[in-house]
Amino acid sequence: MTTGKESKPRRVTAKQVAQAAGVSRSAVSRAFTPGSPLDEGKKRKILQVSEQLGYRPNALAAGLQSRGRSNLVAIVTGDLVNHYDSEILAKLMRGLYAMGKWPVVLGGSAETSEAEILEVLAYPLDALILRGGSVDESVATHCAKLNIPLIVSGRVMDAEGVDCVCCDNMRGAELAVTQLIARGKTRLGYLGGLAHLSSDQERKAGFESALTKAGFKPAILEHSDFSYEGGYEALTGILSNDVELDGLFCANDAMALGAIAAGRQQFGLSIPSDLSVVGFDDIAIAQWPSFQLSTVRNDMDQTVSQILRLLTERLDQPEKASETILIKPEFISRGTH
Amino acid sequence: MTTGKESKPRRVTAKQVAQAAGVSRSAVSRAFTPGSPLDEGKKRKILQVSEQLGYRPNALAAGLQSRGRSNLVAIVTGDLVNHYDSEILAKLMRGLYAMGKWPVVLGGSAETSEAEILEVLAYPLDALILRGGSVDESVATHCAKLNIPLIVSGRVMDAEGVDCVCCDNMRGAELAVTQLIARGKTRLGYLGGLAHLSSDQERKAGFESALTKAGFKPAILEHSDFSYEGGYEALTGILSNDVELDGLFCANDAMALGAIAAGRQQFGLSIPSDLSVVGFDDIAIAQWPSFQLSTVRNDMDQTVSQILRLLTERLDQPEKASETILIKPEFISRGTH
DNA sequence: AAATGTAGTGAACACGTGTTCATGTAACGG
């Protein structure tokens, strides 16, 4: 029926609308630019023809303009199997929509290759938000060269012009230790995640420092991978080696939940009378009736709103001095400590 | 120290590199285009200068080209609080990276406004992948007008040129009912999610049809919101009204887990001897030792690979006939039925 | 040596838009 066009049909352009409506291409552009002076009747006509032809101004071409922004913001997220990462990603995205920005999401698995980040920098992003764990600091250099604002969250990066939003991990760990000791627990263990992440290192340091200050020594320092299964296996291993333990602080909630399951099922422990367990982050699952996990809240709403504030200000004043925001952790007392 | 520039500094351009390297701008473009003929020494020189100045070809400008693609693919995801949605999103994104496409993610909360989708269509997307729940079919019309391929997953959309990948929900529900009856359960209830979603309707229909075929009647048909808390409250309400129930089929895993918790904690039920519970989807949490949920697997790997296949083929042959792929569900037998 | 081919090169065009600029027209005040 239709002529057998070989090439892929292209999107309707302003030129075609202009031709169909009997006006200049400039007028079409103006019809879609709120401030522009244009006859009301002509504007209606143009919008009607556009509707009919299915015309939408090409945001990509508009972003090419001198003053134009692409309105694209890349987010490097951590492993989405991690509930904390997926929950905060959802909140962050909604905040960006409200700002009229579109999130291009990278990462989402354990190893986010740096090459992937460099590739997306080919786009003239309005900003890059770095939330995943282990990314080299050289990313900051590349962003600086390309004049792309960089906002780091979940860790502190000490580089020129980089804004940071991070939880006060040491303080959070201290809170956990204090609360465990207040319940009379003294043989405390630490279950960390991937040891090369600064968040893990800081939580571990906070744990050790608070414990030392209270006059105790760690019963054990163990590492896993931030996953439920990892926590399950780690506590199984620890208790199989006859380590004396009455309290466990985990570097995130998933491992804490896994550890609780292992304690109950593999060793018949009663939580918290036999063993107290405290997590970190306060993901949604932590308050499920099945768990009622005591944990340290790593406040997502505050984190997201600070990221968005820094982003807005940075876009407004590119040369502004960079900031580092420390989010205050809060101990959430439930039933496992 | 630096001169107080008022305007935002712009990205380094090919023109500047050409000037600095003493070559034509064309040469710079060629240096970054693998197939192009260019003297080897000159190419090295250009790449070196680019490295030094921090030049990267602007992908946005390149995408404007006649044959160029933007390499942007929008994904409309469902509520990311939903674990199934966040897990499949992660897998889908990784698949897109492998294809050299960048995901622009929309949605992530219960109500994805259609206006949001229309706005992102301003970009010349290579494709739009629709995975959220309640989106009007008019999106298909808009995509068609803009020549943007549309791939729908999680539901079937009967529109010209739209490819679909969907789980066989009716078959899945039938599997669940069959397995419950095989365990001697006859007073079965259905706990649905948001009733306006087709996935919920199909699962409900499958439940009723299989039950009728076996000669039984539904003990109750209840609806909630696909959340853990919703499932908890729903079963609490049902059992409080003295409904006789020995088996419950839930439209997703989260509600099933909530129902299990409610049954155990609020009514002291033993699962599965007092009450069998079967979920749908098979999210990661379902196999946690704490739950060991029997469920119907809504296979993510198959779904994602089919989406990617359809995407590849559609980009290759825009005029190809549209397909609807039905993914076969599989019953996963664990400890709750 | 002449004819033919080949790789390299820069100018010019195309992509689709927002905006400036000069021009034209209508409204308004005197």
Next chain:
DNA sequence: CCGTTACATGAACACGTGTTCACTACATTT
């Protein structure tokens, strides 16, 4: 009726790139 002002208008430019098109210099073949 004239001078001023305000507004509407289309042509032209800018944005940053990939690609085509002549054209040159050189190697190869006849």
